[in-house]
Amino acid sequence: METKNVIFELRTKKGLSQEELAQKVMVTRQAVSRWENGETVPNTETLKLLSKEFDVSINTLLGDPRQLVCQCCGMPLEDGIISHNGDGTLNEEYCKWCYADGTYTYSNMDDLIDVCVKHMVNDKFTEEQARSYMKQLLPSLDYWKRYEELSDNGQFEAFKEQLIKEINDLHIEGLPKVEKLNALVGSYVNLGYPLPNGKTVKFLMFIEKYSIVIPEIFLYTSLTNKTKGDKNI
């Protein structure tokens, strides 16, 4: 589909007039009309605004000229699974499981491979095959190439270590010693959980085998220093 049709469809689906869309992306109504007639295409800055307004990738606005692939896990990207930046704009580099609100989920390639392999195994693809496929694919993706830079020189790893220590120091009854924090993948990523104080926390991590305790653990980790010591939260 061409840009003119894409914009027309998105605009009408959202019930906006040309005038209303023009105001939202700071152009004249005539400009919108010219896009939809195919006389011009929006400039780069306007494409970014349109992408945010419609929550679709710039790639989609341009009529899908390239196949987007998550640069962390290699998954083909469609608008519904593209990640967002903290300011609500789409980040076309990553899927929503690998990147969320400015945070990268994976800091260890082997952890990611473990997660992916579980979803890839079927009658035609053995675990061994899936594993070797991922081992070959991942190092060619931008995220892993730039990993050192993106991981804040190990700060994220240090944060996880600190979190594990703090959780263990709580000595929660019945909770075995926490050795490792893993990224949560699946439909619960980015699930917001409202707190009594009106704030919302997001579930990004869980402890292997003890996903039931996620809310308590993650709430604990999300609160301020003052409330951190309260085991009942």
Ligand SMILES: [Zn+2]
């Ligand atoms: Zn991904």
